Amino acid sequence: MSDLPLADLDAFTAVAQERSFRAAALKRGVSASALSEALRRLEQRLGVRLLNRTTRSVTVTEAGERLLERLTPALGDVALALDQINSFRESPAGTLRLNVPTVVAMTFLPPLIGAFLKKYPDITLEVRGEDSFIDVLAAGFDAGIRYDERLERDMIAVPIGPGEQRYVTAAAPSYLADQGEPLHPNDILDHTCIRHRFLSGAMSPWEFERGDEVLRITPPARLIANTVELEIRAAIDGFGIIRTFEDFLVPALAEGKLVPILEDWVSFFPGPFLYYASRRHMPAPLRAFVDFIKQNR
Known part of the structure; x- marks a missing residue:
């Protein structure tokens, strides 16, 4: 089983974590049918059902839970290893996902991200503007922008926008x-x-x-x-x-x-703050954005 496609394992992880093909597809930027086909191939190769699907829900089987438990940290290590290669590139690459309040998305953020994208042409930026207070990391974002009274205590906060x-x-x-x-x-x-x-x-x-x-x-x-x-x-x-x-x-x-x-x-x-989790290795697109914010204050 060592020749199992990494992409199919990643597809399973995405669907299992989201409990939804549609939500996982939106998060991965692929079609739900592509994820469904990847799951079909994986289950066929393993000879065991990993997910139970109905028209209204997706649940993880016991076998799927066992696999998800081992895959999550392993795929995280793979993503980290690939991202560290960014340090050898002339310009960092990858996707940066931000969750921001509506007022930020409508006012000072557009010119800021315009300058950022021009400086880093190999970075893809995904921004969701919303005013509900969510756990941005659990929702799959790399960082968020919030006002002081809404900052989690275990986060690093960097001023962004007007003071x-x-x-x-x-x-x-x-x-x-x-x-x-x-x-x-x-x-x-x-x-x-x-x-x-x-x-x-x-x-x-x-x-x-x-x-x-x-x-x-x-x-x-x-x-x-x-x-x-x-x-x-x-x-x-x-x-x-x-x-x-x-x-x-x-x-x-x-x-x-x-x-x-x-x-x-x-x-x-x-004014608001950019906030992100404290961790030893920061994804290259996020590191580039944090440095850009600090340089342009």
């Missing part, structure tokens, strides 16, 4: 002409607002700061959405007050489509 950001409150001129301008955060309770709901279902209260004074309110909502573009469009159209990252609102504020309000109640907070 400070802020939340601002704004409304359309038409809304303020019809409803008046709130002069204090508590006045917002008498207005209609546009609020953001995270994919987790959470909808955070609005927090205002002025000096040492901190106020948290739960404003009445005219619109609740999880799409920033939709929320900003609704605010521009005069359907309510919006409070969000200043970065999102800069174009609308610059064009006068939105007007800042409660400017003495702006909340400042530290």
Whole structure:
């Protein structure tokens, strides 16, 4: 059995870990049918069933669990050995997978990764923008970008992007002409607002700061959405007050489509961090990205 194709063993590991051909295919960048064919070949060569498949689920057999237990560290060693060859290349190669918040993906990250990809033409970058808080390593990412209060303690954190950001409150001129301008955060309770709901279902209260004074309110909502573009469009159209990252609102504020309000109640907070696991050997694409970030701060 020593001549078993490494690619078929890797395919089995991917499907067994994900418990899904489709999820494993997305993660590997191949088709689900290709993985299915690899599993068929492997099971035929071994003469034993490794996975139980139905139209709704994939489960690992006892034999499959035994194989997965031994294969996972072995394939990890193979990947590490191959990646170490990168140190002999003129330019590192491979895939770098990042998980980032939506605000990062929409604001400062695009020009940053553009410069990075130009510098490292042999690196493929995969970026997923989402606002749910997940274990990025368990989900197959090499690193994540998060704000300080969401960083895991056993991670290395490197500042990335602006050192400070802020939340601002704004409304359309038409809304303020019809409803008046709130002069204090508590006045917002008498207005209609546009609020953001995270994919987790959470909808955070609005927090205002002025000096040492901190106020948290739960404003009445005219619109609740999880799409920033939709929320900003609704605010521009005069359907309510919006409070969000200043970065999102800069174009609308610059064009006068939105007007800042409660400017003495702006909340400042530290910028985001790139974070990754502490380990002796870092994959070459991640090492290149970390070095690039440090050089361009």
